Amino acid sequence: MDVDQHWRIIAEQRRAIAHLLTALTPQELDSPSLCEGWRIRDVAAHVALAPQPPGPLGMLREAARARGSFHRLNHDIAVRHADATPDPAADLSAVADSRRLPAVTNYRNIHYDVIVHAQDIARPLGHTIPVDPTASAVAAQRVWTMGWPFWAKRRLRGITLVAEDSTWTAGSGPEVRGTTLDLLLLLTGRPSTVTGPGLAHL
Template sequence: MDDSDSYWTAVRATRLRIADLLEELAPAEWEQESLCRGWRVRDVAGHLALVPTITTWDMVAVAPRARFSPDRINTVLARRHGSRAPAELVTAIRNSAGSRRTAKALDTRNALFDAIVHGQDIALPLTRRLPVPAEHSREGLRRVWEMGWPFHAKRHLAGFTLRATDTDWSAGDGPEIAGPALALLLLLTGRTACLDALRGDGADRLKSSSANH
């Protein structure tokens, strides 16, 4: 997936799978908490509907209210757009699934992992499956491992070897954390929901640490 056409084909497919899932949800499921802290399922959907059409001005306009914090700006916009009717959100995600743009202040290299991770933020708390091809998750792993802010995965997981068992990706040095690329991607982006899918001495340490908090 080295060329941009392949990348954006993967982004489009991921967005459309999320729209398919959202279309199946009962009204109560839209109000449930997602894996993304402080966001309901509908807020995550609002974020996904907004990303391909957002402008830098949209972000600047809410910055004072969000105290100029990028995380709070993201949350304000997600909640605002998540307040739309479910059918409207599904349609918006479908209509912009093939879009290759976003705000100039953002980075289109994040589009794939953003969609993958937020799709799981919706699916996992609802105990629904949203399959992701391992090679798509691998692209997400490569990007998140190298990007630094906001996840700082390389720093937070320093001292561990991470290895995908379903595709060709590994990084780091130390006790091993091994498992499906999707589970590792969720770990790198701060989610612990897939810890049970990970194996190795490093994974055992993480599980022990998580149980003690």
């Protein structure tokens, strides 16, 4: 998958999230996402902030507030943005096609990030945001090989991951099978629908 294909998927997923947000009630926006401690609106804000990050001084202030914790920094920035954004769908739609990046990441990371966060938002509410299996496979391979923050290869050692809707596979040992998207969610520590004898090793 080349750079333009990555960005096409990113834009499609951002627009799909924004479309779903337009149909949610305030109560649903305040309900829990798949990310522990994050509301639906907080995850949406996090996705929208990727192409509009705080400047260097703003990041320094946020880092000081978070006392050096990257996870707390991410969470608190998203919560403040969510609370200050009356229309999260419009906020995300406005930046859907942006290719601007925070200095600390790259488009490959934004690619898997937006795919996973789309599911963080959709699945707890019983909705579906479809993803092309090829795009999910590229995202899964990125997470499998990258180490921090998921350490997927270490956490899932001793099993073979086998996608049922693409050619993606990884690891060795008893099999765990599922859609490529569900395997991606497993890699990133989310609930997922997977089967196989390898489940006993998780």
